[in-house]
Amino acid sequence: MTTDTAQQTVELTPQQLFRKQAAGEAILPNEEDSVHRHVITVLIDDTIGALNRVTNLFSQRGFNLESVTVGESKDPTQRRLTLVTTGNDRIIAQVLRQLNALIDSIEVEDLTREDHVERELCLVKVRSTATERAALLSVVEVFRANVVNITPDSLTFEVTGPTAKINAFIGVMKDYDVREVARSGRVAMRRRLAFEH
């Protein structure tokens, strides 16, 4: 099988090579297709079913959405979505063109290669009695987490930051008796104004 592919590679015409490169496909047998995580923002009309149409395009192609956030944008008649998904770059680019073609979508942007900021909010509920509380509070302070609720046997923290920080926080909390974790999913925005180049 491997030798077969190797032979085919040798026989490729320049045009076939060009197409494979353009498609981000593997050219040598030991190479892999270019697959990346993509952070995509979409502005959609605030109408019934618009969100559904957007997510449909991803599920149709068998892409799992790692996170979807949606909320009001600057214009109250528009909603802003941030989607995170992992997939073949070429297919994602095509899905983005289809996304653009949706009547409900106003603007579609792939921020992956743009200079951008990402934030995520996370709530973590930990079981803790009065005696354990002090130690726990000193740990979460490192992450600048806030205590948003306290009961005789539990503490609920809120932490905000890039996904890596949230992951680290949840990792540290695993030493304790974590009862619930709720993550908001990412919101993202490019750093500079859109018209600056």
Next chain:
Amino acid sequence: MSHPANTSPTATAPSAAPTATDRPLATGAEILIRSLEAEGVEYVFGHPGGAVIAIYDEMHRIQPSFQHILVRHEQGGTHAAEGYAKATGKVGTVLVTSGPGATNCVTGIADAYMDSIPLVVFTGQVPTHLIGNDAFQECDTIGVTRSITKHSFLVRDVKDLAATVKKAYHLARSGRPGPVVVDLPKDVIAARAPFHYPDHVQIRGYSVVGRGNADQVRKAADMIAASKRPLFYVGGGTIISGGAEKLTSLARKTSIPVTTTLHGLGSFPENDALSVGMLGMHGTWYANMAVQNTDLLIAVGARFDDRVTGKIEAWAPHARIIHIDIDPACISKNVPVDCPILGDVSLVLDQLDDLVHPADRQEWLAQIAAWKEECPLDFQKDDALRPQQVVRALRDKTDGEAVVVTDVGQNQMWGAQFFSYVHPRSHITSGGLGTMGFSLPAAMGAAFGMRSIGRDVISINGDGGVLMNIQELGVAAAHKLPIKVVILNNNYLGMVRQWQELFHEERYSHTNLEPTNPDFVQLAEAFGCVGLQCTDPADIEATLDAAWKVTDRPVVMDFRVITEEKVFPMVPAGAATDNMITAQFSPEDCA
């Protein structure tokens, strides 16, 4: 539910727009009918039911300027609207009830979506306060049709109805056309509002591209000038944009040969020496040879479908590619291209025409002529009744001046290969979805569209597909449409049988239709049509002559063709285009 229920048929709109208070109030049903009139709709293919009964009642009262055609199955209605749209270039209109009425349309809507056919489908819906309650004949029509429509609307307020109809028609016909569903809850149809049909509508997030980028067009012209062996690869988008004549003159001016897709048939006259016919799985051998050897493929309104390319890595290995298309999502979808031009095909061809010049391509054209000589499109001629012969006879009978509507399967491919299309919109078929049962109702829709012109409409079917929407024969008869319904009857699901013979060691699993086939002559007569049967190749012409004498009703012709005939040439599914199975006959047997 945020919207108040409003089910009383006499209810008035709670708050009409202050600027429009002087207009008389109309019901949603009347607004819909007046909107269709304002839109210039000629035919509505529909079927009444509980959720839309008020619209039908209003139609009875108003006697609108459009004609309502009562079809006998909603799927037939959608195909009829498709046939009408394809034959005339106008938008097809369908009106059905909620629940089963809507779900019966799903196949036709999906078909129109795949083939970029402009349709507006109005579906009834249960009253807004019952939506989501599993009410009688309820179906989440918007949800079901979401991935097979260009767009869809659920009208929740009668005041939005007229503007929604305007938007629906605008979306269906502009850009890359497609089906639009408008879901009409029963209470919205009954509610009242002032009627005003807007002259035009703004849809944020939707724009239609026009001319192509001038730099890209310039680059394409340079690529054409530099090419030694260029080839036009023309798809249905060329016909949709009205660019067929421009394509023809451009190809002739530059002496570039033309191959077309199934939907591109008719965009370039097949009797022109520059035509190499259809390409792809059942395309001509010489068209596929041209593709495999060309150094510049100019794709015009085509989408690099898998039935065209076969094994995509091995397709057109030496070609740089120019791709002209109106849909950005189609560009570089299956094959990355060297020069994409986003724009309306017709306008881009105009731009290109200014920049290209005649060139000497004798060597390349001689090579193509040699390929045509080497393996022409032909079939064996003997005492057996062969389907290709019937299609050729149809062409001779009409001089190619007819609208041919084919079904799906072997009949579709023979219809594509042997009719020799010379006009745009003369060939209609279900190409993308491949819907059996498409031809008969679509031919009926085309016949309504061609009525004023008096053009012949031929429906080519197999004995499998024709039964799937046979009920529409009665509708065609009632309206005295002189459709020529040809059944290439081999008593088998022929295309499946062909694959079984070639790739499944002749295990003919469930493809024999003989035990369940009706007597098609009697069936035709029962529907008020004329039924004819032909079993001998010597009788083909006489059968056609008899059929063409009938001008006031459909004629069904049952051609008892041989079972073993197969469609060739053929690129097996997933194989490289170089690996064509060329023919079943030896050239010596050909006349």
